[in-house]
Amino acid sequence: MKNIQELDKLDLFKSTFEECYDKEKSNYKKVLYWKSKNKINIDDLNEHSCNFFIRTNEKYCDIDFDFFKHLTYEQAISLQTWLPNTLSFGRNGRGHFLYEIENPKTFSKKCIAVGGKTLIEFRCSGCYSLFRGKITDDIQATLYIYDIKKIKFENLWELFHEIAFIAAITILAPGNREVINNYLIPIVGELASNGIGKEKTEKLIFKFLELINRKDRQKETKSQINSIYKSKKFSNLFSKSYPLNWEQSEKFSVREIIKSFNYENKNTGSFEINLGNDIFNTELVEPSWIIPGMLPEGLCIIASRPKVGKSWLGLGIARAVVTGSKIFNRQPEKGGCLYFALEDNVRRIKRRFESMGITPEEDKPSFSFSIKNKMTKGFENDLEDYLKKHPNTKCVIIDTYKKAAPITKNGNTLYEIESENLSKIHQLALNYRIAVIIIHHTRKPKQTGEEDTFDSISGSTGMQSIADTIWVLETQRKKHKNPIIQMIGRDIEQQEYEAYLNPNFEWEILGKPGTLDNKPQMQKDIERAIRELTETSSSTKKEVYPKDVCDYLKLDTATQTGNCKKTMKRMLDRGELLRGSFSGSYKLLPM
Numbered sequence: 001m002k003n004i005q006e007l008d009k010l011d012l013f014k015s016t017f018e019e020c021y022d023k024e025k026s027n028y029k030k031v032l033y034w035k036s037k038n039k040i041n042i043d044d045l046n047e048h049s050c051n052f053f054i055r056t057n058e059k060y061c062d063i064d065f066d067f068f069k070h071l072t073y074e075q076a077i078s079l080q081t082w083l084p085n086t087l088s089f090g091r092n093g094r095g096h097f098l099y100e101i102e103n104p105k106t107f108s109k110k111c112i113a114v115g116g117k118t119l120i121e122f123r124c125s126g127c128y129s130l131f132r133g134k135i136t137d138d139i140q141a142t143l144y145i146y147d148i149k150k151i152k153f154e155n156l157w158e159l160f161h162e163i164a165f166i167a168a169i170t171i172l173a174p175g176n177r178e179v180i181n182n183y184l185i186p187i188v189g190e191l192a193s194n195g196i197g198k199e200k201t202e203k204l205i206f207k208f209l210e211l212i213n214r215k216d217r218q219k220e221t222k223s224q225i226n227s228i229y230k231s232k233k234f235s236n237l238f239s240k241s242y243p244l245n246w247e248q249s250e251k252f253s254v255r256e257i258i259k260s261f262n263y264e265n266k267n268t269g270s271f272e273i274n275l276g277n278d279i280f281n282t283e284l285v286e287p288s289w290i291i292p293g294m295l296p297e298g299l300c301i302i303a304s305r306p307k308v309g310k311s312w313l314g315l316g317i318a319r320a321v322v323t324g325s326k327i328f329n330r331q332p333e334k335g336g337c338l339y340f341a342l343e344d345n346v347r348r349i350k351r352r353f354e355s356m357g358i359t360p361e362e363d364k365p366s367f368s369f370s371i372k373n374k375m376t377k378g379f380e381n382d383l384e385d386y387l388k389k390h391p392n393t394k395c396v397i398i399d400t401y402k403k404a405a406p407i408t409k410n411g412n413t414l415y416e417i418e419s420e421n422l423s424k425i426h427q428l429a430l431n432y433r434i435a436v437i438i439i440h441h442t443r444k445p446k447q448t449g450e451e452d453t454f455d456s457i458s459g460s461t462g463m464q465s466i467a468d469t470i471w472v473l474e475t476q477r478k479k480h481k482n483p484i485i486q487m488i489g490r491d492i493e494q495q496e497y498e499a500y501l502n503p504n505f506e507w508e509i510l511g512k513p514g515t516l517d518n519k520p521q522m523q524k525d526i527e528r529a530i531r532e533l534t535e536t537s538s539s540t541k542k543e544v545y546p547k548d549v550c551d552y553l554k555l556d557t558a559t560q561t562g563n564c565k566k567t568m569k570r571m572l573d574r575g576e577l578l579r580g581s582f583s584g585s586y587k588l589l590p591m
Contacts, residue, residue, distance in 0.1 A: 034055070055127070064129065065097075068091070070119070089131050102152050113388060115171075115391065120163060168250075173208075183244070184224065186244055237254060247392075248432065249391045290332055301457065308475045309483075311344075315352060319358065319365070321334065335395070339367050355557045397439065404438075418459055443457075473485055501522075527588065534588070543586060549564060
């Protein structure tokens with residue numbers, strides 16, 4: 001640096017080793033109340049009995065290279081040369097680069113992570129970093145004294161995302177050196193389909209080849225890139241023809257990095273143009289199916305009147321996903337499931353496990369019984385953090401919408417409120433290719449009978465318009481018929497089924513409405529049990545007790561037996577069973 005006094009421009013403060021010691025991480029990088037610490041004079045930097053920290057701002061920003069943890073030291077140092085040289089500090093004097101922004105923007109921080117690994121951070125206002133001093137008892141943060149480079153914000157933004165892209169595809173690269181050609185086809189196609197020019201693509205890919213010690217194939221790769229751009233038939237990160245052995249979340253993360261290359265296009269509010277020919281030549285990615293033909297990725301609403309069994313349905317879906325067992329006679333995609341049981345507790349979920357016959361050996365969903373932050377108030381960020389840490393997650397269930405939605409007292413319409421509440425969650429579901437299921441309620445139906453079933457969903461049409469899939473569980477209790485599940489969505493055909501909550505509290509599809517005997521399945525099972533208990537040649541009984549029926553049907557939990565007894569009582573009240581000659585006994589109607 002031409003003049004060490006130029007450091008006096010920076011917002012530096014100091015902290016004693018005692019103050020900045022982080023017991024949890026065993027380092028000296030944590031400072032409480034750092035915003036209120038007084039700025040030091042440059043002469044104070046000569047002290048060695050404390051740590052010095054820098055508060056970055058919109059004029060002086062810090063690029064934090066976390067990829068040193070995930071690349072070899074030689075790769076990381078080589079990758080840093082992508083950025084212009086400037087004052088650097090941190091571990092070995094290389095962990096952070098400091099830049100002076102010529103055209104400051106209102107900006108705080110951006111962190112890029114892929115597959116749960118943080119690669120790089122862009123830190124402006126509201127951030128601090130250890131500038132010089134003790135990282136641990138054995139490792140020091142030092143300075144490399146260069147002039148602080150001046151750079152335009154949008155130029156640094158572009159370089160920041162380019163270096164993140166190179167780091168990501170290097171970390172995710174296959175170990176087999178012979179498959180690089182197929183590895184690069186979808187990556188180059190993704191760059192091309194996002195409007196990245198051929199020259200820049202070559203520069204990025206050549207740097208990747210340098211990092212993996214394959215500069216020998218630059219000529220071959222250049223020809224490959226020319227061929228892809230000339231054909232205008234672009235593959236992408238989700239290609240089935242050239243599959244990448246990456247997690248879905250990793251593909252979305254790299255795609256987002258590429259889309260963020262150009263700061264102006266991303267942040268000026270201008271709309272993005274996709275040429276029709278490019279769309280025509282794009283290789284389509286089929287939706288990820290949680291339940292084939294019924295429940296694709298995206299936002300799904302499952303709604304019904306209270307106490308119909310929608311929470312049992314949600315728990316049944318969760319169980320099917322984590323165990324890979326069939327539901328509705330269809331094979332789901334096995335994976336993790338997070339269930340927000342916001343109206344329940346541990347005791348109630350344990351009882352439901354027992355009622356469903358869940359065994360100690362089988363996989364089970366994860367549960368959360370409360371949320372600190374409601375929708376639009378931080379819930380989406382919390383959920384995304386979870387998805388990054390658990391990339392195998394296929395399904396998230398929020399039971400119920402009312403418990404997760406914030407209380408709003410502004411002047412917006414219900415349509416606007418519901419659209420805002422669900423927009424970010426909807427985007428998360430699409431980005432991570434999972435299903436987010438919202439358990440919700442329906443209103444009391446109108447007497448006219450002309451209302452569309454889906455219009456009975458509580459609230460405005462804002463919820464219906466944003467959802468990708470809607471299921472309505474329509475009760476027919478007053479008609480003494482089985483419930484009807486109606487389904488509609490962007491990626492599924494409209495369909496409806498007569499359904500039944502069996503004695504193990506698992507929903508089963510019986511068939512199309514109107515094609516079956518209209519009696520509920522439980523009633524059929526009770527009648528069959530009484531008939532077989534009283535009418536077989538070996539039987540001496542002419543009437544039975546509810547316990548006899550429960551034993552015959554092998555109902556062994558309190559919930560199952562209670563459900564059976566209530567059903568028998570209702571059948572008696574409706575004249576569908578007769579009272580026996582003994583107190584509490586039942587018999588069938590004469591044929």
